Amino acid sequence: MVSKRTLTNLEYALLGLVNQAPQTGYQLCKIFETSPIGHYSSSPGSIYPALNRLEKRGLLHARVERQSTMRPRRVFSVSQDGRHSLREWVTAPVDKNVLFRDEDGVMLRFAFMDAFLQPAETVAFLQQLSDTTSDLIADLNRHHQEISRASEAHTATGTLALEYGISSYRNLARWAKRTASKVANKN
Amino acid sequence: MVSKRTLTNLEYALLGLVNQAPQTGYQLCKIFETSPIGHYSSSPGSIYPALNRLEKRGLLHARVERQSTMRPRRVFSVSQDGRHSLREWVTAPVDKNVLFRDEDGVMLRFAFMDAFLQPAETVAFLQQLSDTTSDLIADLNRHHQEISRASEAHTATGTLALEYGISSYRNLARWAKRTASKVANKN
DNA sequence: AAAGGCATGTAAGGTGTTACATGATTGT
DNA sequence: ACAATCATGTAACACCTTACATGCCTTT
Numbered sequence: 001m002v003s004k005r006t007l008t009n010l011e012y013a014l015l016g017l018v019n020q021a022p023q024t025g026y027q028l029c030k031i032f033e034t035s036p037i038g039h040y041s042s043s044p045g046s047i048y049p050a051l052n053r054l055e056k057r058g059l060l061h062a063r064v065e066r067q068s069t070m071r072p073r074r075v076f077s078v079s080q081d082g083r084h085s086l087r088e089w090v091t092a093p094v095d096k097n098v099l100f101r102d103e104d105g106v107m108l109r110f111a112f113m114d115a116f117l118q119p120a121e122t123v124a125f126l127q128q129l130s131d132t133t134s135d136l137i138a139d140l141n142r143h144h145q146e147i148s149r150a151s152e153a154h155t156a157t158g159t160l161a162l163e164y165g166i167s168s169y170r171n172l173a174r175w176a177k178r179t180a181s182k183v184a185n186k187n
Numbered sequence: 188m189v190s191k192r193t194l195t196n197l198e199y200a201l202l203g204l205v206n207q208a209p210q211t212g213y214q215l216c217k218i219f220e221t222s223p224i225g226h227y228s229s230s231p232g233s234i235y236p237a238l239n240r241l242e243k244r245g246l247l248h249a250r251v252e253r254q255s256t257m258r259p260r261r262v263f264s265v266s267q268d269g270r271h272s273l274r275e276w277v278t279a280p281v282d283k284n285v286l287f288r289d290e291d292g293v294m295l296r297f298a299f300m301d302a303f304l305q306p307a308e309t310v311a312f313l314q315q316l317s318d319t320t321s322d323l324i325a326d327l328n329r330h331h332q333e334i335s336r337a338s339e340a341h342t343a344t345g346t347l348a349l350e351y352g353i354s355s356y357r358n359l360a361r362w363a364k365r366t367a368s369k370v371a372n373k374n
Numbered sequence: 375a376a377a378g379g380c381a382t383g384t385a386a387g388g389t390g391t392t393a394c395a396t397g398a399t400t401g402t
Numbered sequence: 403a404c405a406a407t408c409a410t411g412t413a414a415c416a417c418c419t420t421a422c423a424t425g426c427c428t429t430t
Contacts, residue, residue: 008389020342026409036327036352039288046390048411071397071409101226111348122344140223155207157309160369161298164362165223171358175351182347195417213381233418235383258381258425 007059007085009105011050013038015059015078015086016112022063022077025051037111038104051076059085087116094125094132096139103172123180130176133169140166194246194272196292198237200225202246202265202273203299209250209264212238224298225291238263246272274303281312281319283326290359310367317363320356327353 007015017028017037025048032042040046054060059082062074078086090109099106106129113122144162194202201215204224212235219229227233241247246269249261265273277296286293293316300309331349 010390024409025411026407029409036287036330036349039290041288041391043391043393044410045392045394045412048409049389052411066398066409069398071411073398073409100223101228103226107348107351111345112342114342114344143223155299155301156370157301158298160366161294162223164294164359164366167358167362168355171354172351175354179347179351197418211381212383216381228419230419230421231382232384232420235381236417239383253381253426256426258383260381260426 007054007089008050009038009102009108010040010042010046011054012086012089012105012112013040013108014047014050015054015082016108016115018060018076019078019083019086019112019115022075024073024075038108054082058082086112090116091121091125094128096132096135099129099132100136119183119186123184126176126180126183130173130180133173133176137166137169137173140169194241194276195237196225196289196295197227197229197233198241199273199276199292199299200295201234201237202241202269203295203302205247205263206265206270206273206299206302209262211260211262225295241269245269273299277303278308278312281315283319283322286316286319287323306370306373310371313363313367313370317360317367320360320363324353324356324360327356 014028017023017031023031025044028051029042029044029047031037032040032047051060055062055076058079060076061079061082062076065073065075090113092109094106110122110125110129113125117125140162144159144166147159147162204210204215204218210218212231215238216229216231216234218224219227219234238247242249242263245266247263248266248269249263252260252262277300279296281293297309297312297316300312304312327349331346331353334346334349
């Protein structure tokens with residue numbers, strides 16, 4: 001049994017990008033700089049160490065070019081184990097607590113999903129996401145009622161911020177349903 | 188000139204909560220456990236060290252009860268410096284990059300805002316938030332067009348995830364405007 | 375007198391951030 | 403020859419997470 005340690009979102013993002021096409025660390029840095037993938041700063045200082053970790057764990061394989069020089073160039077590609085890890089990550093159930101604590105991570109999974117899943121499976125994921133989100137909304141509504149009933153030292157803007165949170169998840173649920181139809185109708 | 192080091196969101200959250208009412212570390216732990224404030228796990232292992240840091244920097248003051256025993260109890264309240272820090276944090280302009288990288292932090296600022304600002308100032312903040320969000324949406328739309336035009340190795344779900352991001356900021360802009368009216372109409 | 379909630383803390387480990395350092399290649 | 407860009411890496415630092423340890427107080 002391989003070590004079950006889970007990866008960070010950054011590591012999964014790298015794995016997912018390399019899975020789309022083999023890349024060097026520098027190219028991956030550029031992608032993070034120029035595209036809104038995740039909300040990381042993601043400078044070389046985090047990316048190269050992450051790539052090295054992934055290589056050490058055997059999820060990524062590096063083909064070394066310019067080998068003789070002191071500044072070799074490494075082109076990464078995803079190994080079997082890496083693809084397996086990615087698939088497990090992408091297909092994991094959408095847990096309510098995970099959704100609450102790490103919505104970015106859930107969307108990251110979705111973004112890399114179509115390298116692994118059939119449209120029908122993607123639709124199922126979106127349906128599950130929509131359901132879990134509804135559960136979360138119910139929780140937040142309960143909390144909203146509680147702080148309204150007991151007029152605590154809870155501030156006005158505090159309540160309004162909570163309402164934003166709720167509207168935010170409503171938007172997620174709407175998007176998930178809309179997108180599920182889109183994907184389904186493309187066959 | 189006092190050290191300008193900025194605090195973490197957790198530290199600001201603690202400062203803001205203690206500003207609403209003096210609290211012990213344990214009570215603050217309970218608040219994080221039972222309410223959807225921020226998306227932290229926020230167990231004792233992060234809260235107590237954070238409180239100690241804030242005390243060391245003179246932003247929080249602890250009144251010690253049960254002093255003679257080996258397990259004293261500390262009730263925290265916010266110092267002048269602490270209130271000043273909070274006010275500066277809350278009233279800082281809404282920067283586009285900050286909004287993109289740390290939306291939670293911006294909403295946290297809003298949640299603690301009414302301890303410091305008049306309704307009119309809160310409305311101004313929301314207006315600024317709405318404008319900055321529109322800028323961000325424009326950026327994301329540009330990026331969306333780019334990846335549509337150049338049909339790269341960009342995946343279908345990747346594009347859909349980007350669309351979620353855009354819808355998400357649209358929802359934020361809507362909320363900001365709606366909430367601005369609400370606050371304005373309450374005088 | 376035992377249980378459970380109140381209350382505070384430490385230690386190990388991993389990760390992200392910033393800033394810095396360095397070498398290779400390409401274009402002008 | 404020089405600058406810009408390609409390309410990789412390290413070091414210091416701070417923070418969060420998890421797990422663990424400990425003691426006080428109230429209720430039964």
